[in-house]
Amino acid sequence: MGFDIKNIFKQLSFNTFIPFFYPLMMLPLKGWRKRAIGMLSFRSGDRVIIPGVGSGYDLPSIPRGISVDGLDISDVMLAIAKNKIRGKHQAVTLHAMDAEKLNFPPNTFDKAILGLFLTCVYDPQKAFAEIVRVVKPNGEILIYDHLIRAQNWRASLISGLDFVMKYNFCSVIRVFDDVIKGQPVVVVKEIKGDPFGFVKGFLLRKTA
Numbered sequence: 001m002g003f004d005i006k007n008i009f010k011q012l013s014f015n016t017f018i019p020f021f022y023p024l025m026m027l028p029l030k031g032w033r034k035r036a037i038g039m040l041s042f043r044s045g046d047r048v049i050i051p052g053v054g055s056g057y058d059l060p061s062i063p064r065g066i067s068v069d070g071l072d073i074s075d076v077m078l079a080i081a082k083n084k085i086r087g088k089h090q091a092v093t094l095h096a097m098d099a100e101k102l103n104f105p106p107n108t109f110d111k112a113i114l115g116l117f118l119t120c121v122y123d124p125q126k127a128f129a130e131i132v133r134v135v136k137p138n139g140e141i142l143i144y145d146h147l148i149r150a151q152n153w154r155a156s157l158i159s160g161l162d163f164v165m166k167y168n169f170c171s172v173i174r175v176f177d178d179v180i181k182g183q184p185v186v187v188v189k190e191i192k193g194d195p196f197g198f199v200k201g202f203l204l205r206k207t208a
Contacts, residue, residue, distance in 0.1 A: 028194070029193070029194055029199065032192075032193050032194050032201075033058065033061070033115060033193070034061045035201070036115075036142060036144040036191065036201030037058060037061045037113060037115075037142060037144075039142060039201060040111055040113070040140050040142055040203070041140065042062075042063050042066055042111070043110070044065035045065065045066075045067075046065075046066050046067070046111055047066075047067045047068075047069070047110050047111075048062065048066055048067065048069070048109060048112065049068075049069050049070075049071070049104070049109045049111075049112045049113075049131070049135070050068060050069070050070045050071070050112070050114075050115070051072075051099035051102075051112070051114060051117055051127065051131060052071075052099065052114070052115070052116070052117035052120060053071060053072050053078070053081055054072055054074070054080075055077050055081050055084065056082075057115070058113055058115050059081065059084065059090065059092060062090065064090070066090075067093075068092045069109070070092060070093070070094050070095070071094070071096070071097040071099060072094075073096065073097075073098060073099075075096060081094055099121055099127045099130060099131070100121065100122065100126045100127045100130060101130070102130045102133070102134055104134045106133050106134060107134070107135070107136045107137065108134045108135075108136070109134055109135050109139060110135075110136055111135070111142070112131050112134075112135050112140075112141045113144075114128075114131065114143045114145065115142075115144045115145070116144065116145050116146070116199075117145065118143060118145050118174065119145050119147065119174050124174055124179045125178070125181070128179050128180060128183060129183060132183045132184065132185060135206050137207065137208040138205060139205070139206045140188075140203060140204070140205055140206075141203075141204040141206065142203055142204075143176075143201070143204065144193055144199065144201045144202075145193075145199065146193075146198050146199045147174050147175065147176035147179065147202075148175055148176065149175070149176055149177065176202065180204070184207045185204045185207065186204065186205055186207060187203070188203045188205050189201075189202075189203040190202050190203075
């Protein structure tokens with residue numbers, strides 16, 4: 001993966017302090033996240049892409065017989081994920097790659113899992129467009145994230161904080177409909193992703 005100035009602060013964050021508290025931060029969401037992944041209709045032989053795979057948090061929820069390509073900009077997170085899958089009977093390939101510039105041809109994957117990814121990536125519209133490009137027609141895309149459905153007064157209130165956070169960690173006011181706008185996808189199902197409804201799970205299908 002080539003050097004890209006836009007990712008320098010995110011790489012610094014995800015290569016230093018985030019790997020230490022990420023597991024604790026994700027623990028309360030473990031069951032909800034697994035339930036969201038359960039919306040995907042996995043079939044033996046499917047090839048799945050997981051951008052922002054991080055420390056491999058979602059890998060244990062992927063059934064056997066599925067081929068996974070996980071990618072991230074953090075070498076530290078990828079090293080943790082590599083250690084997690086060592087000795088496991090999973091077909092997982094890990095890549096250091098910018099999700100906004102995927103090194104895969106169109107229509108490569110049957111499914112995509114975007115777990116707390118679109119709020120962390122630098123340009124969510126560009127990254128989502130890349131995911132749609134590499135997913136096959138009628139393929140499934142799972143989004144599990146704290147995306148809001150419309151701008152509101154709370155978004156305006158925290159916009160200053162968000163300006164800082166989105167460059168070194170994650171945005172908290174990105175709008176789901178803005179991210180997927182103009183892409184050939186339809187929303188199949190939406191579920192609550194945490195007890196408070198802050199996080200949601202969206203199952204989408206790429207149209208033919």
